[in-house]
Amino acid sequence: MAKDQPNLQGRIVIEDLELVQNMLSNREELESLNITVQPHNFMQEQPITGAKVYYLRNVIHNWNDADSKTILSQLSKAMAHDSVLILDEVVMPQLGVSWKQASMDLAMMTMLAAKERTRADFDKLLNGAGLQIREIRTYDEDYGDSLIFAELLTRVDEKFEE
Ligand SMILES: C[S@@+](CC[C@H](N)C(=O)[O-])C[C@H]1O[C@@H](n2cnc3c(N)ncnc32)[C@H](O)[C@@H]1O
Structure with a gap:
């Protein structure tokens, strides 16, 4: 880049x-x-605060939900309101996965007790870490490789500020 x-x-x-x-x-x-x-060590406090962009490629799929939440929470604590977190990950379809997606998911499960995730899985994981998805752009339809743009979860009181 x-x-x-x-x-x-x-x-x-x-x-x-x-x-x-x-x-x-x-x-x-x-x-x-x-x-x-x-x-x-991304399990520990993120030393760079308020960056414009935090980018993680093929990291979260190596971890179970509890560890992923720790990694994402350390980032959300460091993020400013205009920071963007980009997760570069496979986003699995709800139904009808391709054989490539299924084999990657099985590999994550057998090697690391981890998994590939659907949009709903990412929503839940990110929300639990104080984040929300702004947009998803898929750049490889075969695998479902996508850029997931996330930002700090909007506080209810902020939604009504003007
Ligand atoms: C699957 S690799 C992805 C590497 C690279 N982002 C890519 O897409 O090719 C996972 C990366 O996470 C790093 N990693 C694993 N545990 C870590 C930790 N606790 N703190 C920081 N990085 C870690 C590994 O060293 C490795 O570089």
């Missing part, structure tokens, strides 16, 4: 566990693109 959009303003920070980041072979390139690599 930093390469394709050189005029993009702001900072990009890549967070992951330190032992994983120690395996990065392109640190110099990242530095040259002004991308910071910062160790972080």
